[in-house]
Amino acid sequence: MKDNGNYQPYSYFQLMEVSLRELLVEKGIVTETQVSEEVEAMRKRTPAIGAKVVARAWVDDAYRQKLLADGSRACEELGIEVAALKLVVVENTPSTHNVVVCTLCSCYPRMLLGIPPEWYKSRSYRSRTVNEPRAVLAEFGLRVDEKTKIRVHDSTADMRYLVLPMRPAGTEGWSEDRLAAIVTRDCMIGVAVPRLH
Amino acid sequence: MVETRFKPGDRVKVRKAYPLGHIRTPFYIRGHSGVIERVCGSFGNPEELAQQRSGEPKQPLYRVRFLQKEVWPAYQGNADDALEVEIFQHWLE
Amino acid sequence: MGGLPAGKVEPTEHDYEEWERRVDALMVLLSGGKGGRKLMTVDELRKNIEALPPNAYDRMGYYERWVTSITQVMIQRGVITTDELGRKMAEIEKRG
Numbered sequence: 202m203k204d205n206g207n208y209q210p211y212s213y214f215q216l217m218e219v220s221l222r223e224l225l226v227e228k229g230i231v232t233e234t235q236v237s238e239e240v241e242a243m244r245k246r247t248p249a250i251g252a253k254v255v256a257r258a259w260v261d262d263a264y265r266q267k268l269l270a271d272g273s274r275a276c277e278e279l280g281i282e283v284a285a286l287k288l289v290v291v292e293n294t295p296s297t298h299n300v301v302v303c304t305l306c307s308c309y310p311r312m313l314l315g316i317p318p319e320w321y322k323s324r325s326y327r328s329r330t331v332n333e334p335r336a337v338l339a340e341f342g343l344r345v346d347e348k349t350k351i352r353v354h355d356s357t358a359d360m361r362y363l364v365l366p367m368r369p370a371g372t373e374g375w376s377e378d379r380l381a382a383i384v385t386r387d388c389m390i391g392v393a394v395p396r397l398h
Numbered sequence: 399m400v401e402t403r404f405k406p407g408d409r410v411k412v413r414k415a416y417p418l419g420h421i422r423t424p425f426y427i428r429g430h431s432g433v434i435e436r437v438c439g440s441f442g443n444p445e446e447l448a449q450q451r452s453g454e455p456k457q458p459l460y461r462v463r464f465l466q467k468e469v470w471p472a473y474q475g476n477a478d479d480a481l482e483v484e485i486f487q488h489w490l491e
Numbered sequence: 492m493g494g495l496p497a498g499k500v501e502p503t504e505h506d507y508e509e510w511e512r513r514v515d516a517l518m519v520l521l522s523g524g525k526g527g528r529k530l531m532t533v534d535e536l537r538k539n540i541e542a543l544p545p546n547a548y549d550r551m552g553y554y555e556r557w558v559t560s561i562t563q564v565m566i567q568r569g570v571i572t573t574d575e576l577g578r579k580m581a582e583i584e585k586r587g
Contacts, residue, residue: 419538
């Protein structure tokens with residue numbers, strides 16, 4: 202098997218993937234083209250998509266209301282492909298900070314943020330975010346004031362979550378592109394807040 | 399169509415049951431009481447879908463808000479810290 | 492898993508390999524996404540992941556668990572058989 206230019210023996214699971222795929226292609230269930238097109242489509246899904254949504258909500262209050270009322274529909278308005286995504290957007294305020302986890306597996310708003318980071322799927326994150334969110338956030342370098350309340354969202358069923366962070370002071374007059382550039386993936390999961398550089 | 403029994407603001411309790419199979423009601427929340435935050439709509443029952451069955455009729459799904467201090471005995475934080483979980487109607491009473 | 496004791500969150504990132512991305516793509520297509528034939532539900536995928544041995548989380552990577560689970564569902568549904576899979580894996584291993 203040639204991977205990244207070097208010949209390597211297949212691992213058991215890599216062998217399983219190749220075998221499964223070849224069998225499915227032979228049986229006419231999928232084509233190699235479909236697989237490679239989906240791989241490319243997924244590669245193009247990055248947090249920049251979610252950041253664009255956040256930036257629009259920051260500059261357009263009517264859009265922000267729509268986003269909070271029906272997340273998927275509001276994303277479609279911006280030309281974002283949502284497919285089967287049922288998006289709930291939760292808004293950070295001076296008195297409330299939101300953070301998202303999936304304790305049961307790794308549910309994540311992939312259409313807006315791409316593939317979730319390894320830590321989001323880890324045993325530690327999934328176990329501890331629900332019962333000690335402040336300690337987990339502190340491990341990410343985010344200290345939440347005692348007076349600010351924290352809402353933890355556990356994606357247990359069909360909804361997927363995006364945190365709408367607060368727009369930082371000092372960004373008055375910024376273009377949407379400039380605003381989107383400070384909205385990181387971690388801000389939209391809730392383990393970080395946007396920072397001016 | 400399964401009737402939607404609860405509305406936002408209703409106080410509900412998650413049933414305490416530990417059957418076998420694929421279940422999307424986390425262990426940690428069973429037996430706890432909370433408030434309906436919103437009605438999410440009706441969706442196929444994941445317990446049935448996991449067993450290659452249709453999951454019909456669709457079941458009402460809710461976001462339920464719990465107070466952290468009521469869920470975890472040793473919880474440290476703001477008294478209003480909340481935990482919001484999606485729970486299917488058949489797990490609520 | 493929520494509320495169980497666990498260690499510090501290591502903010503690990505992972506640059507996914509091509510085979511892992513293909514597993515992800517197969518999951519989307521086989522669940523009926525992107526014009527794929529819907530031959531399984533994510534619920535079956537999750538059920539099979541839950542059925543992995545208790546130490547699977549520590550011993551297996553994320554996409555190793557997924558490819559195992561997707562393959563199990565395909566066998567359970569009769570899309571492929573254990574025999575077909577065994578013969579194909581042997582053939583590919585020989586081919587290299």
